[in-house]
Amino acid sequence: MYNLSSQLLEQYPFEVTAIQKGRGTYICTTSEGGKIIIGSFRGSKGRVEAIEHVLLRLKENGIEADEIIHTREGEILAQEVDETWYYARKYMEGRECETRSRDDVLAAVEELAKLHLVLQKVEDENLKIGGQDYAMEVFRHNRELKKVRNYIHGKHKKNEFEMIFMRNYEIFLKQALDVEHRLMKPNPGETQGQSGKQSREAAMYGICHGDFNQHNVLFTHGKIIITNFEQAHYDVLVGDLAHFLRKLMEKHNFNIGLATDMLAAYEKRRKLLPEEWEQLYVRMAYPQKFWKVANHYFNANKAWVSGRDIEKLNRVIEQEEIRQQFLRMLFYFVE
Incomplete structure (x- = not known):
């Protein structure tokens, strides 16, 4: 079989x-x-x-x-x-969360907040092993972006994907480096003494789902089922929220109205600390999609560039202006 x-x-x-x-x-x-x-x-x-x-x-x-x-x-x-x-x-029987349905999306986000309230109180050392610190992930992604740039720069004849990448590389690299520098700043909680720092961290961290997306949220008989916990790990809880929010924003062309409704739905169940707003902002500010497309190109067969990769890269560039408007809205909560 x-x-x-x-x-x-x-x-x-x-x-x-x-x-x-x-x-x-x-x-x-x-x-x-x-x-x-x-x-x-x-x-x-x-x-x-x-x-x-x-x-x-x-x-x-x-x-x-x-x-x-x-x-x-x-x-x-x-x-x-x-x-x-x-x-x-x-x-588990059920239909997947429909990303075009505002009701589905907001219900999923509210359920995520409920999930976090429970998992914040669960301790298990096995889920702390092998976790990826977000700052280290950003450092690694930035090295990979520079590696792609150096490879393309060294080519005498560049294809369409490579020319588009090089025209926009500096803009996105600056964003990536800004996030890296922001992550290097000390947390405000560190100035409150050891006990204050520990209490703030306890409120920010917990066991995350690790891959919270529309495919892993099922609706059935008036209930919501969350599935696929294989990537569960200990981290800043808003990492799950940022992951889901980014996916929805890319699909909805960074619809600010939807974003604010999603954040309100989450806070209806679990209020975010100022440090969590900061974490949410830096995770959304990182040019993840640009890195992802570039990384896929670099690790693929470069003798033939997929038209899909060119389409995705152009989509990232087309969305950049509205993405920046979204980030300015989000930054309002960080200030």
């Missing part, structure tokens, strides 16, 4: 009658008529146990989320013949 062996499937307390591929997973229909999702897991057993701990705490607090299924032997992970580790979870 596709790429799952009978040796793996026999470890679970159900008989699989059909398999179809999902997003990097396998959706299995069982003999009881229900569906199970089986996906590979690259982390440690401790990490997947920590994710299950998070899911159980969410359930205790009335938030619908994934349910992990153990093997016949009570193990949380099962090993395939090629020694890859897999885990199974219940298939």
Whole structure:
């Protein structure tokens, strides 16, 4: 059945009658008529146990989320013949959050705030291991932007993508460096003494979903289900909000009205600290889409440039003026 062996499937307390591929997973229909999702897991057993701990705490607090299924032997992970580790979870029925629906988007953001209120109180060291500090991520992205620029600069004959990139590189690099410098400034909480700093950090940090987007928010029978917690980690909580807000703004051409409604929906459940507004601002101010398109180009086959990459780069440039208007609105909350 596709790429799952009978040796793996026999470890679970159900008989699989059909398999179809999902997003990097396998959706299995069982003999009881229900569906199970089986996906590979690259982390440690401790990490997947920590994710299950998070899911159980969410359930205790009335938030619908994934349910992990153990093997016949009570193990949380099962090993395939090629020694890859897999885990199974219940298939959640529902429609994905519709990004064109204002009601869906605002309900999803409010649910995210509720999620954060619960996860802020959950402690698990396994979700602090291997986390990526945002400042280090920015430093790495900036090095990659310079690497792309140096490569293109050294070419005698440049293609259409490369000429567009070089014409706009300095504008976006300045934005990237501004964010880098802003992240190097000390937090206001550091001037309040150690106890004050710790209390502010405790209010800002917690376990984040790690990939909160429209695909991982399901609506069903008047309820919202949040799925796919594989990237859960300890970080500034507004990292989830920034991730979702950026995706929605790119799709809605940085609609300021929608943005303010999304922020209000979040604050309806969980008020943001001044330091969190700062974090939200720097994460939105970073030219993430420009970096992403440039990085994709650099790591692809440069003998042939995809027309899709050129289209995406032009889209980034076309949206820049309205993006700056959006950032000026957001900066109002930082001041």
